[in-house]
Amino acid sequence: MVGGLGTLMVDDYPNIADHGLIGDLQTAALIDTNGTIDWFCAPRFDSPSVFGSLLDAERGGYCSVRPDTDDYVSRQLYLPNTAILIxxxxxxxxxxxxxxxxxxxxGEATDRHRLVRMLRVVRGTMSFVAEVMPRFDYGRASHRIVPGDGMGAKFVSDDFSLTLHRVGDPVLHGAERAGHIELVGDGIRVTGSLNAGEMAGVMLETGGADPTRIPLDEMNAMQLETTRFWRDWNNRSTYRGRWREMVARSAMTLKLMTYAPTGALVAAPTAGLPEQVGGERNWDYRYTWIRDASFSVYALLGLGYTEEAEAFVAWLMDRVHESVGTDSGPLKIMYRVDGTSDLVEETLEDFAGYRGSRPVRIGNGAADQLQLDIYGEAMDSIHLADTHGLQLPHVGWTQISDMLDWVCDHWDQPDEGIWETRGGTQNFTYGRFMCWVALDRGIRLAQSRGRPAPILRWREQRDAIYEEVMKDGWHAERGAFVQHQDTDVLDASLLVMPLMGFVAPRDPMWLSTLAAMDAELVSDSLVYRYNPSASPDGLRGSEGTFTLCTFWYVDALARSGYLEDAQLTFEKMLTYANHLGLYAEEIGLTGEQLGNFPQAFSHLSLINAAVNLDYQLDHGSGVVDPVLTKGRRAT
Structure with a gap:
């Protein structure tokens, strides 16, 4: 990708899929197959970028390490069972x-984050060039370079600094100044060569440290400790099914997108990557959606990661507690990783966008939308956690009870729906039936734990929702449940109706809906979330198939008795992963990854589909794991 300082061109943007992800559970970096860090924000996922050439090749900044020739081939892999990228x-x-x-x-949130880059030659000799070109605050903040007397350098702006430490003793060969740090513009360059068995490297550190030389033994110990952490974490998984490698990689990817100080899971570590290259569907996903993270509880518990599930439920209950007494509803649809909700959307006017995809947005204007479905997803995760021993305290139950009273009063109003379209509110079927889920799970919790609750009222409203969905969400001419009561458009979000127990998976109404989706939304096993030409969403352009919806489709097929089709669809879907097993949000017409990368929803839905499909393959079509679905109806 990088041909030299200042030579990045629009055509040099790597494919979205051509990246690996590393992180420290507070932030993360994307590294392309040519060894370039082209996305890194610090000190948190949702902080301004330090390297952002993925969104602007000229202004975004990058850190590259590559052979000093254009004639090379590159390959990427993870050190097995770790998040260490090679x-x-x-x-x-x-x-x-x-x-x-x-x-x-x-531990606690910190401004100090370390990014280690070690180059070793394993055969022959290699000349290389390394360049560090930070651009703070999305390229908006200037900086100065403070040399470190051969120990490294420090990049300093008014509000941020990045330190470059040298690792080990110089072993670089070649020209007279091989291995020396050269100032080039407002960046630096290091050149040299290494022979087989030799190693050189740097560590980039945020938080204000001065440059130093780090002994190689210390760096090796740091790598060993990082390896041990990831392998110990991976070994905690209880999954022993058919797709261990893909499930393990998806689990580690979700862990990489978890903000450890609070337990919050970001939807993706990136912003602005397009759902259609050159289009305007470019959103900032570095936040925690109630919906996404709630579904993650199902995935985490399915793999035995109860601590992570408990941490998110605690984070969720903090949000419920903070909203007590507000007029806007008990929950917002998304938050920052620290639980705050200042997500004002703005456009980076000077950023060119990924391959010209503009506008480049940071923040998210959908944060203040009303999306009623989040209450169903939240309550389903709380109920599922309860069945695994993670019980609510008294105060938590009282606040949940108040939230469900709010759902009783507001479930019948129009909302903006799961897909956060900007085409206005509707009486979305998905939002309606997820309100049914919220009340249903609340009733079950109250009854199983003997908690005080207005159960008669909750049951009355739950049943009213059921009747309305069966009447207004069903389109007799289409023979299918549809997106909302004023349309005949199909919506893939309804694939979770049998998973949530709203309909029996072999109900003729559901089988007819599934057949309609097969005919209209499915393309060679890949699933579109809806047809935007038939359902205007307030945005120009089109999009790819939704990876999340495809894995939902796998589960729906299996539950409905189409077990062979479900397995084939799942196996096909695995072929669309990138070279490291990672998925973006969408898949384009020719199999390219589209949207922010990697996407939490894609990976948690892969885990859920694998766990459920394994169980049904072992026990028979339509049978589901009672451990995972404990308390759910019609399964």
Whole structure:
């Protein structure tokens, strides 16, 4: 990707899929197959970018390590069972390996984050060039360079600094100034060569430290500790099914997108990556959606990660507690990782956008939308956590009870729906039936735990919702449940109706709906969330198929008795992963990844589909794991 300082061109943007992800559980970095860090925000996922050339090749900033030739082949892999990324360079002179990782920060929130880049030559000789070109605050903040007397350098702006530490003793060969730090513009460059068995590297650190030389033994110990953390975490998984490698990678990807100080899961670590290249569907996903994170509880519990599920439920209950007494509803649809909700959307006017995809947005204007379905997803996760021993305290139950009273009063108003369209409010079927889920799970919790609750009222409203969905959400001419009562448009979000127990998976009404979706929303096993030409969503352009919806489709097929079709669809879907097993939000017409990357929804739905499909393959079509679905109806 990088041909030299200042030579990035629009055509040089890597494919979205051509990236690996590393992180320290407070922030993360994307590294492309040419060894370039082109996205890194600090000190948190939702902080301004330090490297952002993925969204503007000229202004965004980057850190690259690559062979000093254009004639090379690169390959990427993760060190097995870890989040340590290895980029291999194969040249005519030799083979080198770039090892990238971030030591894990599990404790309190910190401004200090370390990003290690170690290059070793394993065969022959390799000449290389490394460049560090930070651009703070999305390229809006200027900085100065403070050299570190051969120990490294420090990039300093008014509000932020990035330190470059040297690792090990100089072993660089080549020209007279091989291994020396050269100031080039407002960045630096290091060149040199290494022979087989030799290693050189740097550590980038935020938080204000001065440059120093880090002994190689200390760096090796840091890598060993990082390896041990990820392997110990991976070994906690209880999954023993057919797709262990893909499930494990998806689980580690979700862990990488979890903000450890609060337990919040971001939807993606990136912003502005397009759902249609060159289009305007470019959103900031570095926040925690109630919906996404609630579905993650199902995935985490399915793999035995009860601590992570408990941490998110605690985070969710904090949001419920904070909203007590507000007029806007008990919950917002999304928050920052620290639980605040200042997500004002703005446009980076000077950013070119990924391959010209503009506007580039930071913040998210959908944060203040009314999306009634979040109460169903939240209550389903709380109920599922309860069945696994994570019970609510008294105060928590009181606040949940108040929230469900609010649902009783507001479930019948129009909302903006799960897909956050900007085409106005509707009486969305998905929002309606998820309100049914909210009340149903509340009733079950009250009854199973003997908690005080206006159960008669909740039951009355739950049943009223059921009757309305069966009447107004059903389109007799289409023979299907539809997006909302004033349309005949199909909506893939309704694939979760049998999963949530709203309809029996072999109910003729459901089988007819599934057949209609097969005919209209499914393309070679891939599933569109809806047909935007038939249902205007207030945005120009089109989009790819939704990875989340495809995995929902797998589950719906299996529950409805189409087990062979479900397995084939799942296996096909695995072929659309990138070279590391990662998924963006969408898949384009020719199989390209689209949207923010990697996407939490995609990976948690893969886990859920794998766990459920495994159980049904072992026990028979339509049978579901009672441990995972404990308390759910019609399964």
């Amino acid at each position: 980029t291999r360079f194969l040249t005519e002179e030799g083979v080198g390996e770039l090892i990238d990782f971030m030591p894990v920060e599990e």
